[in-house]
Amino acid sequence: MHTKKVIIVAQLFISGMMALFMSGVMSVIHMGFTAQWFAQWGPNFLTAWPIAFVASMVVGPIGFAMARIVLRVEDAV
Incomplete structure (x- = not known):
């Protein structure tokens, strides 16, 4: 588990990359x-x-x- x-x-990086990509694609x-x-x-x-x-x-x-439910994975914590 991550801190x-x-x-x-x-999430800052992921949301930034997705917002950059999606704002570009949708405006094109x-x-x-x-x-x-x-x-x-x-x-x-x-x-965005x-x-x-x-x-x-x-x-x-x-x-x-x-994802944990679908894959039937127990939490490691």
């Missing part, structure tokens, strides 16, 4: 590859990242619990 500090830092779908898209991607990412981080902290434990 709380490791989990929080990992909406706007296409244009100069306006590139100018908007940064602000979209800065809006904190939302993604909070969401990952909420749903992360639920996802791990579901």
